[in-house]
Amino acid sequence: MAEVRIGLVGAGWMGKAHTNAFVNAQLLFGSEFGKPVFEVVADVNMDLVKQASRQLGYARYTDNWKEVVADPNVDVVDIATPNAFHYEVAKAALEHDKHVYCEKPLTLSAEQSKELAELAKQKGVVNYVGYNNVMNPATAYIRELVASGKLGTIVRFSGTYDQDMLLDALLPITWRHINKYSGSGALGDLGSHLFSVSQVILGDIKRVNALSKIVIEKRQKQAGSSELVDVENDDLIVITAEYENGAIGTFGTSRIAAGRKNYLSYEIQGTLGSVYYSLESLNEVHVYFTSDESRDRGFRKVFLGPDHAGFSALNPASGIAIGFNDIKILEVNQLLSAITKGTDYVCDFNFGWKIDRTISAILMSAAEKRWVDVL
Amino acid sequence: MAEVRIGLVGAGWMGKAHTNAFVNAQLLFGSEFGKPVFEVVADVNMDLVKQASRQLGYARYTDNWKEVVADPNVDVVDIATPNAFHYEVAKAALEHDKHVYCEKPLTLSAEQSKELAELAKQKGVVNYVGYNNVMNPATAYIRELVASGKLGTIVRFSGTYDQDMLLDALLPITWRHINKYSGSGALGDLGSHLFSVSQVILGDIKRVNALSKIVIEKRQKQAGSSELVDVENDDLIVITAEYENGAIGTFGTSRIAAGRKNYLSYEIQGTLGSVYYSLESLNEVHVYFTSDESRDRGFRKVFLGPDHAGFSALNPASGIAIGFNDIKILEVNQLLSAITKGTDYVCDFNFGWKIDRTISAILMSAAEKRWVDVL
Amino acid sequence: MAEVRIGLVGAGWMGKAHTNAFVNAQLLFGSEFGKPVFEVVADVNMDLVKQASRQLGYARYTDNWKEVVADPNVDVVDIATPNAFHYEVAKAALEHDKHVYCEKPLTLSAEQSKELAELAKQKGVVNYVGYNNVMNPATAYIRELVASGKLGTIVRFSGTYDQDMLLDALLPITWRHINKYSGSGALGDLGSHLFSVSQVILGDIKRVNALSKIVIEKRQKQAGSSELVDVENDDLIVITAEYENGAIGTFGTSRIAAGRKNYLSYEIQGTLGSVYYSLESLNEVHVYFTSDESRDRGFRKVFLGPDHAGFSALNPASGIAIGFNDIKILEVNQLLSAITKGTDYVCDFNFGWKIDRTISAILMSAAEKRWVDVL
Amino acid sequence: MAEVRIGLVGAGWMGKAHTNAFVNAQLLFGSEFGKPVFEVVADVNMDLVKQASRQLGYARYTDNWKEVVADPNVDVVDIATPNAFHYEVAKAALEHDKHVYCEKPLTLSAEQSKELAELAKQKGVVNYVGYNNVMNPATAYIRELVASGKLGTIVRFSGTYDQDMLLDALLPITWRHINKYSGSGALGDLGSHLFSVSQVILGDIKRVNALSKIVIEKRQKQAGSSELVDVENDDLIVITAEYENGAIGTFGTSRIAAGRKNYLSYEIQGTLGSVYYSLESLNEVHVYFTSDESRDRGFRKVFLGPDHAGFSALNPASGIAIGFNDIKILEVNQLLSAITKGTDYVCDFNFGWKIDRTISAILMSAAEKRWVDVL
Ligand SMILES: NC(=O)C1=CN([C@@H]2O[C@H](COP(=O)(O)OP(=O)(O)OC[C@H]3O[C@@H](n4cnc5c(N)ncnc54)[C@H](O)[C@@H]3O)[C@@H](O)[C@H]2O)C=CC1
Ligand SMILES: NC(=O)C1=CN([C@@H]2O[C@H](COP(=O)(O)OP(=O)(O)OC[C@H]3O[C@@H](n4cnc5c(N)ncnc54)[C@H](O)[C@@H]3O)[C@@H](O)[C@H]2O)C=CC1
Ligand SMILES: NC(=O)C1=CN([C@@H]2O[C@H](COP(=O)(O)OP(=O)(O)OC[C@H]3O[C@@H](n4cnc5c(N)ncnc54)[C@H](O)[C@@H]3O)[C@@H](O)[C@H]2O)C=CC1
Ligand SMILES: NC(=O)C1=CN([C@@H]2O[C@H](COP(=O)(O)OP(=O)(O)OC[C@H]3O[C@@H](n4cnc5c(N)ncnc54)[C@H](O)[C@@H]3O)[C@@H](O)[C@H]2O)C=CC1
Known part of the structure; x- marks a missing residue:
C-alpha cells in the first residue's frame, strides 16, 4: 500500500x-x-x-x-x-x-x-x-449502451455545453477571455468537456465546420475600472462534424447562455434507440429502446445507481443523488489506482491530444469559414 | 344511419x-x-x-x-x-x-x-x-395497464385535482361557491373528475376520511360591488380512503392552488410497476415496470398515440398532441354510438351515482371529522 | 357574411x-x-x-x-x-x-x-x-417576447424537428422518399416547419452550412415486396446558419430519430433572457428572465392560456390543453378572415418562398460541402 | 481552534x-x-x-x-x-x-x-x-420563501417520501421490519425525514389521521432461508393533518413504491405562490409567484446555487450539482460549529421529539382509525 x-x-x-x-x-x-x-x-x-x-x-x-x-x-x-x-x-x-x-x-x-x-x-x-465528466457514472452507462449495440448503429450526436456565468456584461475580464492564457473561449473551457464525453462514447471526429461569435466585445480591466479591454475569444460557438464512424455531430457551447447553468446536454440517436442527458440533472439518464412494446414505449428516466460504474462507491442506492465533487473523487481514484496499481485509464495525454486537435481544427474552421479535417 | x-x-x-x-x-x-x-x-x-x-x-x-x-x-x-x-x-x-x-x-x-x-x-x-376524463386515451391506457396485471396488485392511488382559477380573492362570487347551485366546492367541481378516473381504474371506494377548508371566506356579490357574500363550500379538501379491493387512496382538490392550472394528477403504485399522469401534460403517461432490466429501469414517458384507445380517430401518430376538446369528441362519440347502435359505455348514471355517493360520504366525513363508509 | x-x-x-x-x-x-x-x-x-x-x-x-x-x-x-x-x-x-x-x-x-x-x-x-406552427399560440407568445426586447438581443437559435415515423427499415418507400414528389427528405417535410417558426421569430437567414445523411438506403417498393428501391433524400440533416440580424442558428431534422415523436424543439438565447419549447409538450413554454431576482431565477414553465394570441377562442383557461387540430383551426381562421375581411396574415406565398430559398441553399450546401448564401 | x-x-x-x-x-x-x-x-x-x-x-x-x-x-x-x-x-x-x-x-x-x-x-x-434534509440548501431556500411571506398565507402541504428499496418480496427481513429495532416501518424510517422538512418550514402539527398497510406480510428470515417471519410494520402509510397555523397537510410514505427511488417530494401552496421539490432532483426547486405578469407566469425551475444557504461552501456556481453526501457535510458543519463555537442549530433533541410525537400520534391514529391530537 x-x-x-x-x-x-x-x-x-x-x-x-x-x-x-x-x-x-x-x-x-x-x-x-x-x-x-x-x-x-x-x-x-x-x-x-x-x-x-x-x-x-x-x-x-x-x-x-x-x-x-x-x-x-x-x-x-x-x-x-x-x-x-x-x-x-x-x-x-x-x-x-x-x-x-x-x-x-x-x-x-x-x-x-x-x-x-x-x-x-x-x-x-x-x-x-x-x-x-468521463468518470461520471452517467457517461459510463451511456458508453456501455452504445458499445453493447443496444442502441443500434449510432447516427447522430447533438450536444451543447452552455452556462451563463459570464453573461453579465459588467463582470470584468478574466484569464478565460484572453487567448494567451486560455487558447480559446467557451470552446476550450466548456466545449472541451463536451468533446471528451462525445469522443469517449463515439470515437474520433473526422471533419468539423464552425461558426463563432463574441457577443460582449469589451470588458472592464478590473471590477469597477473604466478601462475596457477586448474579449479575444468565443462567447458562443457552434459546430457540425462528421465522426470517423460515419455519425453526424452537432455541438455548441456558450458561456453567455441566459438561464443555462451547467447545461452539458446531449442526445445520441441510434437505429435501435436513443439516449439523452444533461449535467444539470446529473443523476438522470433518459434512454429509449425501439424494442419495447409499442404501446409502452417511451424514454425511460433512469436514476444513476449501483448498476452504473462508479456509483456504488459513493452511495448505496439509486436515487440518492451524487454531485459534481463526487465525480472528481472517481477521477482521482482512477489516477491513484493507475499510479499504485498500474490499472488502465481513459483520459491519458493521448486522449487529451485528441480533444485538443478537435479544438484546433474548429478554431481554424471558424477563422476560415470552411470544413477542416481533424488531423 | x-x-x-x-x-x-x-x-x-x-x-x-x-x-x-x-x-x-x-x-x-x-x-x-x-x-x-x-x-x-x-x-x-x-x-x-x-x-x-x-x-x-x-x-x-x-x-x-x-x-x-x-x-x-x-x-x-x-x-x-x-x-x-x-x-x-x-x-x-x-x-x-x-x-x-x-x-x-x-x-x-x-x-x-x-x-x-x-x-x-x-x-x-x-x-x-x-x-x-374517462374517455381520455391516457385513462384507457392506464386502465389496461392495471387490468392486465402488468403493474401487479395495486396498493395505492394518490391524486389531486388542483386549479388556481378562483385564487384571486377579488373575483366575485359564482354559482360554484353557493351550495344550492353546486352542492359542494372544489370537491364536486374538480374532485368528481378525479374520482371518476380513480374509480374507473381501481373500482369502488369503501371508506373515506376528509378535511376541508374555506380559504377565501367572503367574495364580492358582483364584480366591483362592495357587498360581500359568504363562500359556502370547500376551496380545498383532502381525503384518505380505502378501496373495496384493499388499495389505499389519497385525494385532494383545490380551486385556489397557486400555479396549478389543470392539475388533475395522479400516481398508481402496484407491486410490479407504477404509473403517473397529469392532465396539464395531457399527452404524456409515465409508466414503470419492475420487470425491466435493473440497469435500464426508469419511468417511461409514453406519448399518447394510436396504441391507446380513442387516439387514432384524432391524429395518425404518437406525439401529435390531442387537447381537451378532442376528448370531449370521444365522449360524444360514445354517446352517439350508444344511442344509434346500442354499444356499451362506462359513464352511465349508475357510474355517476357511484361518484356522487363518494362525494356524499366525504362531505359527511369532513363535517363529522371521522371515517365514513361509502354506501 | x-x-x-x-x-x-x-x-x-x-x-x-x-x-x-x-x-x-x-x-x-x-x-x-x-x-x-x-x-x-x-x-x-x-x-x-x-x-x-x-x-x-x-x-x-x-x-x-x-x-x-x-x-x-x-x-x-x-x-x-x-x-x-x-x-x-x-x-x-x-x-x-x-x-x-x-x-x-x-x-x-x-x-x-x-x-x-x-x-x-x-x-x-x-x-x-x-x-x-406559426399560428401556435406558443409561437405567438415567443414572437412577442422577442419583439418586445424582453429577452435582449437574440444571439442564438438552436432547433431540431425530429420524428421516428420512418425509422422502421421495413416500412416500404413513400412519396416522401422520392425527390420528384417531395423535393427533399426530412428537410422539406419537417425542417420547413422549423424554419417557418425560426424565421417568423428571428427574420431571414443569410448563410447556411449543411451536412446530410441517408441512413436507410433502400426500402421495399411495396409492403412485403422483395423489390427494393433507393431512398433518395435526407433521413437526417444538420445545419448551421447566420441570420441577417447577426444571430447564430443551428438546425437539425430527422425522420428516423428513435424515441422522438413530434419533437419540433428549439431554444432562443438572448442577452436578457431565453426561451425554449417543444411541440411534444405543446402547451408548455419555458422562459427565463435575467431580470428576476437572482435567488428566485429559473426557467418558468408557462402554460398556454388566454394571454397568448389565439388560445382564448379554443379554451377559456390556461392549462386546458389545446392540440394539433386546434392549431389548424386557428390557421384556417386566419385564412377565412383574410378572404372575407381582407385581414393581414403572415404565411403568404412570399413567406413560403423565404422558407423554400432557405431549403434550396441548404440542399446546395449539403451537396457542395460549403457555406452557401441564401438568395 | x-x-x-x-x-x-x-x-x-x-x-x-x-x-x-x-x-x-x-x-x-x-x-x-x-x-x-x-x-x-x-x-x-x-x-x-x-x-x-x-x-x-x-x-x-x-x-x-x-x-x-x-x-x-x-x-x-x-x-x-x-x-x-x-x-x-x-x-x-x-x-x-x-x-x-x-x-x-x-x-x-x-x-x-x-x-x-x-x-x-x-x-x-x-x-x-x-x-x-433540514440542512439541504433547498430546504433553507423554501423556508425563507415561506417565512418572508412571498408565498402568502400557507394553506397546504402535500408530501410523500417513497422508495422501492424494499419492494422485492424476496429480500429477507431486516431490522427495519421489526418494531423492537425500528419502532415503525416506512413511517419512522422515511416519513420522519418528510416531517422534519415539513415542520421546519411550517411549524408544528396539531392533529393527524392515518391509514397504514403492510403489503408484503412475511419475509425470509435470511436470504435463501425457507423460514418466514412476520413483517411487523407499515410498508405504506398515508396521513392527513392539521398544522397549528391552520394549514392542511397530507403525507405519505412507502418503502415499496415501484419506481420511486428517493422520492421525498412535496408541494407547498400559499395564497401568493407555491413551491414544489423532490429529492430525486436534488438541485431543482420549483417556485411560482402570482405577482409575476400573467402572460409570463409559471413555475420557475430554480437550480440551487450560492444564493441558497449552505451551497457556496460546496460549489462556486449554480447548476454545479450537489449530492446527498454534500448535505451530510453541511449537517456535520452545523454540529461542529455548535460544539466549538456555540452557534445555534435547528435539529436539536427537542426538534427530534417534535417529530417523534407526530409519529406516535400517527401510529395511534392508524391503530384506532380516528383523528388523534399531537401532544
Ligand atoms: N474539470 C473541471 O470541471 C474544471 C476544470 N478547470 C480547469 O482547471 C484549471 C484551473 O481553473 P480554475 O481552478 O477554475 O482557475 P482559478 O483561476 O480558480 O485558479 C487558478 C490558479 O492558478 C494560479 N496560477 C496562475 N498561474 C500560475 C502559475 N504559473 N504557477 C502557479 N500558479 C498559477 C492562479 O493564481 C490561481 O490561483 C483550468 O485549466 C481550467 O480549465 C476549471 C474548472 C472546472
Ligand atoms: N366535463 C367538464 O370538463 C366540465 C364540466 N362542467 C360542468 O358543466 C356544467 C355547466 O358548467 P359551465 O358550462 O362551466 O357553466 P356556465 O356558467 O358557463 O354555463 C351554465 C349555463 O347554464 C345556464 N342556466 C342556469 N340555470 C339554468 C336553467 N335552469 N335552465 C337553463 N339554463 C340554465 C346559465 O345561464 C349558463 O348559461 C356544470 O355542471 C359543470 O360542473 C363545466 C366545465 C367543464
Ligand atoms: N402542416 C402540417 O402539419 C402537415 C402538412 N402536410 C403536407 O400536406 C401535404 C399532403 O400530405 P399528407 O396529407 O400527409 O399526404 P397523404 O399521402 O396522406 O395525402 C395526399 C393525397 O394526395 C393525393 N394525390 C396525390 N397526387 C395527387 C394529384 N396530382 N391530384 C390530386 N390528388 C393527389 C393522394 O392520392 C393522397 O390521397 C404535403 O405537402 C405535406 O407536406 C402533411 C402533414 C402535416
Ligand atoms: N439521515 C439519513 O439520511 C439516514 C439515516 N439513517 C439512520 O441511521 C441509523 C443507522 O442506519 P444504517 O446505517 O442504514 O444501518 P446499518 O444497518 O447499515 O448500520 C447499523 C450498524 O449498527 C450496528 N449495531 C447494531 N446494534 C448495535 C449496538 N447495540 N451497538 C453498536 N452497534 C450496533 C450494526 O451492526 C450495523 O453495523 C438508523 O437510525 C437510520 O434510521 C440511515 C440511512 C440514512
Missing part, C-alpha cells in the same frame, strides 16, 4: 477540489491504496498559496512551480493552473519523471499536446487529464 | 363545447352514425340563448328548459346547466323517455343520483354523465 | 384535417364569417375521393384536380397533395383568380415559389401556405 | 457517511474549527468494526458501545445504530456529559425523546439529530 506524495500547482477552485478529492478517494477506496501525502503547493499568488497550504493541509508552499516539479519527495504533479501554463509545467514534470495529473484542456494546441503525449509515453509515467 | 336530434339545456361553456363535439364526432366517425340535428337550445339567459342558437346552429331557442324535455323532435336532452339543475331536468327528460346526456356531477346527492339511475334503467334509454 | 366555397385537392391526412378545420373555424368564429361550403374534392385515388367526399361532406368529387381549379363555384382552392403537385395546382388556381390555401412546403424550389408569390401578388388573391 | 474527538457507535452505512462528513467538513470549513480526531468506534459486529476502524481511521475499536460513552477522550458520541439503540446510547452519553450526535429518528417514542431532550437541556451539551 504505497503512499502517493502530491505536489499541486495552482491553488484556485480546481486546486482545492483536487485536494479534497484526494482525501475522499482515500476514504472511499482506502483499502486499495495508501494515504495521500500533501507535500507541497505552488501558486503565483503568495497570499493565497500560504493560506491554501494551511487550509488544504500541504506541508510546504511556494510561489514557484519549478520547485514542485523538481521536488524529489513529489510523486505526482497536479496541475490546476490556467490553461496556458499546463504545457510548460507538465513538460517539466515529465522531464523529472513525475506522474502528471493535469486539468483540462491539456494545452493550447494540438501540437503541444501531441508532444506531451509522446513524452509521457516515453517516460512511462501516469499521465492523466482532468476530464471528469 | 339514424339522425340524432339534440335539445340542449344550458348554453354556457359546456353547452358550446358539447355542440362542437357533436359536429366533430360526426366528422370523425360519420360513417358510423348520422348528422347531429340541433333542434333546440334552452337557457335562462335570453340574450345569451338567442345568440348561442345562431352561433351554434340550433333551429330554435327558449328560456324554458321544460320545452326542451317535452319536445317530440328531441331524441337526446343535453344538460349543461349548473349542477343544481341536473336532477330536475334529467328526471323530466327521462320521464319523457328521452336519452339524457348530463354534465358532471350527476346531481347534488347520492340519493338523487340513485333515483335517476334507477329511473333511467327502467326507461331503457341512454343515460350518460359527462366525465370526459 | 360571405360564404366561402372550397375546392379541395388531395384527400389524405391533411385534406381531411383541413376540412374539419374549416367546420370548426366557423363554429368558433362563426359570427365573423359565413359557413364554409364544401363544393368539390379531387384526388387521383378514385375510391378514396369517393368515400372522402361523403364522409367530409363535399357536394362533388373528381379524380382530376383541373376541374377544381376551373370550377366557377369554388372561391378557394385548398391544396393538400404531396409537395410536387403544389406548384402546378397553385399556379393553375391563381390563373383562375382563385384564393389559394396550399400545404407546406410551397413548392420544390425557391424559383417555383418565387414565381407563385409574384403571380399571387399580381392577382391580388389570398395566398396562404399551411405553416400551422 | 479546538479539536473535536469523536466516538462512533454503529459502523454501517451512516457510520461511514458521518465519518467522511467529519473529514470533509473540516476540509471545507477548516479555518473555523480544528481537525476531527477519530478516537474510537463501536459496533456489535466485531469483524466489521475492526475493518471499519482501519478504513475510516479510528484509533481504537470495540464491540461495546459503553466504552465509547465512558471514554474520557471522546467529546462527541455519534450514534449510527438502528433506531432502537438510540435512546439507551444517547442517554448514557448525556449522562457522561458528552455532546451527542444521533441519527434519526431520535428514539422509538415521544416519551423517550422528550426525556432525552430534557436531559440534554439540563446537561447543556450539544444534542443534534441527523435530519440532514
